[in-house]
Amino acid sequence: MKDIFCRIIDGEIPSQRVYEDDDVIAILDISQTTTGHTLVIPKKHYESFLTCPAETVNKVMMIAQRIGQAEISILGAKGVNILTNCGEAAGQSVPHFHVHVIPRYVGGEGGFRIEMQSQDTSKLNLPMIAKEIADALKD
Ligand code: 5GP
Numbered sequence: 613m614k615d616i617f618c619r620i621i622d623g624e625i626p627s628q629r630v631y632e633d634d635d636v637i638a639i640l641d642i643s644q645t646t647t648g649h650t651l652v653i654p655k656k657h658y659e660s661f662l663t664c665p666a667e668t669v670n671k672v673m674m675i676a677q678r679i680g681q682a683e684i685s686i687l688g689a690k691g692v693n694i695l696t697n698c699g700e701a702a703g704q705s706v707p708h709f710h711v712h713v714i715p716r717y718v719g720g721e722g723g724f725r726i727e728m729q730s731q732d733t734s735k736l737n738l739p740m741i742a743k744e745i746a747d748a749l750k751d
Contacts, residue, residue: 617653617708635668636675641712646723648687648715652676658709660698672711679713689715693726 619625621637630650631638641649652675658664664672680692693714697704716723 615708621655648683650679650713651710653710659707660709661696662698664709676711676713683715690718691716
């Protein structure tokens with residue numbers, strides 16, 4: 613069964629489109645976390661950022677950058693969050709790669725705050741973890 617973004621791309625479900633080319637669309641997120649919250653989505657289906665070819669990631673990110681710039685210059689945002697959730701454990705609810713571009717305003721709209729909580733790193737073997745990731749990048 614098609615995911616919701618494939619159905620939007622195919623015109624089966626309406627959306628507020630802010631950008632479209634051969635490879636990418638950008639639409640307003642139905643939830644509008646803040647006013648102007650936009651999703652940038654490759655037309656070809658990839659489950660997440662992690663499984664999307666780099667060339668397509670580049671196209672999506674270039675459009676996300678332009679939309680972020682427009683949110684500041686046109687909507688009056690003072691900052692922008694650009695994020696992508698990969699996997700259910702990370703909060704991904706639609707299994708089709710997409711990047712959120714969320715304008716942030718000073719005062720007024722609350723939006724959200726990403727809390728990065730520290731854990732007790734004394735229990736972690738940080739050199740070993742760093743080596744495991746570094747070794748994986750060599751393959
Ligand atoms: P995720 O949770 O996967 O990172 O983000 C999925 C996003 O898609 C959510 O912010 C949600 O509001 C949005 N969304 C889900 N269904 C629709 C829809 O039918 N139309 C639009 N425009 N956005 C949707």
